[in-house]
Amino acid sequence: xxxxxxxxxxxxxxxxxxxxxxxxxxxxxxxxxxxxxxxxxxxxxxxxxxxxxxxxxxxxxxxxxxxxxxxxxxxxxxxxxxxxx
Numbered sequence: 564x565x566x567x568x569x570x571x572x573x574x575x576x577x578x579x580x581x582x583x584x585x586x587x588x589x590x591x592x593x594x595x596x597x598x599x600x601x602x603x604x605x606x607x608x609x610x611x612x613x614x615x616x617x618x619x620x621x622x623x624x625x626x627x628x629x630x631x632x633x634x635x636x637x638x639x640x641x642x643x644x645x646x647x648x
Contacts, residue, residue, distance in 0.1 A: 568598060591618055591630060 567582040583601070588594045591614035599605035615631040627633060 568601070591615060594618070 567584045585594075585597055588597070595612070595614040595618060596609060599609060613631070615634065616629050618630050620627050620630060620633050628636075
């Protein structure tokens with residue numbers, strides 16, 4: 564997966580500062596670690612967490628939930644129908 568994100572602390576509106584791009588992210592946990600390192604406020608040794616519950620999805624300015632919620636909704640809406648067939 565490839566991602567673009569604003570550099571520096573987690574303030575998403577920064578005029579005149581180009582987004583950074585990271586390529587070949589293998590997992591959400593790797594992306595979470597990268598963003599926390601970039602933010603600079605996280606401890607050096609990151610706690611064992613769940614990136615699916617900490618990374619939120621913003622679509623067209625609307626917070627549609629964390630990755631866990633988005634994945635659960637997908638499974639409930641789309642894959643449930645396939646099981647019923």
